[in-house]
Amino acid sequence: MPMDDARKPQAPIKGRGAASRVAGRYEVTTTHGEDDGWGSVYEDLADAPRPLTTVTEERARSIVTRNDSPDVGFDASVNPYRGCEHGCVYCFARPSHAYLDLSPGLDFETKLFAKTNAPERLREELARPSYRCTPLALGINTDGYQPIERRYRITRQCLEILAETRHPVSFVTKSALIERDLDLLAPMARDNLVSVHFSITTLDNRLAARMEPRASAPHAKLRAMQALAQAGVPVGVMVAPVVPMITDREIEHILKAAHAHGARSAAYTLLRLPHELKDIWREWLELHYPERAAHVMSLIQQMRGGKDYDSTFGSRMRGQGPFAQLIAQRFAKARERLGFPGHPPLDTSRFTPPRKPSPQGQLF
Structure with missing residues (x-):
C-alpha cells in the first residue's frame, strides 16, 4: 500500500463530520500512520471507540469582536463557544482551532x-x-445554539442582557434550540431588535446526517423557523454553503420550503475552503462521493480562479466564472419569483447602557 493511501481513513466516523485529526498549520510536529505491510494502520478504526465530546471552561478577557470585512454583513460579534459539536464538515470556522494547537x-x-x-x-x-x-x-463563528448550549446556557444569558439593554442582535444558526428563547426573542422583535437566519444546506436528511451530523435535521430547522415567524420574529434563510454537484440542485427547493415556513429574507454563500479545510473536505468527498470527487473539486476550482480557495473580498462568498454566475442567476430568479422582501435594518436607537457593577451594590 502506498504511503499516502496508508494515511487515509478508510471509513467515516458515525456522528462526526471529519474523519481524522488533520494537522493544524501551526503544529511543530505531526504524526502519521505508516503501513507495515500487514494492513494494520486503519484496520481497527471502525471498531475503535467513537471520539467523545469534551468541554473546557475558560475565562474570556474580552467578548465583543469587531471586523471591517465588507462582505460579512455585520460589524461586531459575540462568540460564546470555540469549536462546534454540530460537526459540519464544510464549516469555514474549522481552521480557527489551529490557533489552539x-x-x-x-x-x-x-x-x-x-x-x-x-x-x-x-x-x-x-x-x-x-x-x-x-x-x-451572536454566535457567528461557531453556532451559539450548538448542543452544549442546553447545559451551559451562555447564549441565553447574553441574550438576556441584550434584551434588558434593548440592544439589537442577529443570529445565524443550524439549530432548532433557538426556539427555546422565544420568550426573549418575540418581545425584542416587536421593537425591531432581532432577526434570525436559519442556515440550510440541504433538505435531504441522509445527506444532512453526513455533512452536518449533529446539527438539527432539515425538517426541525423549518419547524423552528415557522414557530419564530408565527411569534413575530423576522426569520430568513441562508442557503449555505452551496456545493457544486452535491447540493446546488436544491437551491430552488430550499428557498420554496423556507418561504412556506415564514422566511422573508434569503441569501446564499458558496463553499469556502480556507487553510486546512480543503484537506478535511477532500477527505470527506473521497469517503462519501469517490465517484464524483474529482468533478466536484474541478468545479470548485473553476469558481476560485483555478485554486481550491480565493479569499478576495467581493468574490470569496460568491466565486467567479460561468458556474458561479449560473448559481447567482438561479438564486436571484427563485428569490424574486417567491417574493423575499428582506428585513429592515435593526433599530439601534433604543439601546440603554447597563449600569456599571458597583461593589456597594444598587439601591434602586
Whole structure:
C-alpha cells in the first residue's frame, strides 16, 4: 500500500463530520500512520471507540469582536463557544482551532471551549462610555445554539442582557434550540431588535446526517423557523454553503420550503475552503462521493480562479466564472419569483447602557 493511501481513513466516523485529526498549520510536529505491510494502520478504526465530546471552561478577557470585512454583513460579534459539536464538515470556522494547537478536523467538533464569563464581559463592554451600539451577531463563528448550549446556557444569558439593554442582535444558526428563547426573542422583535437566519444546506436528511451530523435535521430547522415567524420574529434563510454537484440542485427547493415556513429574507454563500479545510473536505468527498470527487473539486476550482480557495473580498462568498454566475442567476430568479422582501435594518436607537457593577451594590 502506498504511503499516502496508508494515511487515509478508510471509513467515516458515525456522528462526526471529519474523519481524522488533520494537522493544524501551526503544529511543530505531526504524526502519521505508516503501513507495515500487514494492513494494520486503519484496520481497527471502525471498531475503535467513537471520539467523545469534551468541554473546557475558560475565562474570556474580552467578548465583543469587531471586523471591517465588507462582505460579512455585520460589524461586531459575540462568540460564546470555540469549536462546534454540530460537526459540519464544510464549516469555514474549522481552521480557527489551529490557533489552539488543535486539529481543525476531529478536534474542532470534539474539543470544545465554553466562555463561561461571556455574559459578565458583555455587560462590562456595553457599560463602557465609549461603547458604540451596532447590531451584534451572536454566535457567528461557531453556532451559539450548538448542543452544549442546553447545559451551559451562555447564549441565553447574553441574550438576556441584550434584551434588558434593548440592544439589537442577529443570529445565524443550524439549530432548532433557538426556539427555546422565544420568550426573549418575540418581545425584542416587536421593537425591531432581532432577526434570525436559519442556515440550510440541504433538505435531504441522509445527506444532512453526513455533512452536518449533529446539527438539527432539515425538517426541525423549518419547524423552528415557522414557530419564530408565527411569534413575530423576522426569520430568513441562508442557503449555505452551496456545493457544486452535491447540493446546488436544491437551491430552488430550499428557498420554496423556507418561504412556506415564514422566511422573508434569503441569501446564499458558496463553499469556502480556507487553510486546512480543503484537506478535511477532500477527505470527506473521497469517503462519501469517490465517484464524483474529482468533478466536484474541478468545479470548485473553476469558481476560485483555478485554486481550491480565493479569499478576495467581493468574490470569496460568491466565486467567479460561468458556474458561479449560473448559481447567482438561479438564486436571484427563485428569490424574486417567491417574493423575499428582506428585513429592515435593526433599530439601534433604543439601546440603554447597563449600569456599571458597583461593589456597594444598587439601591434602586
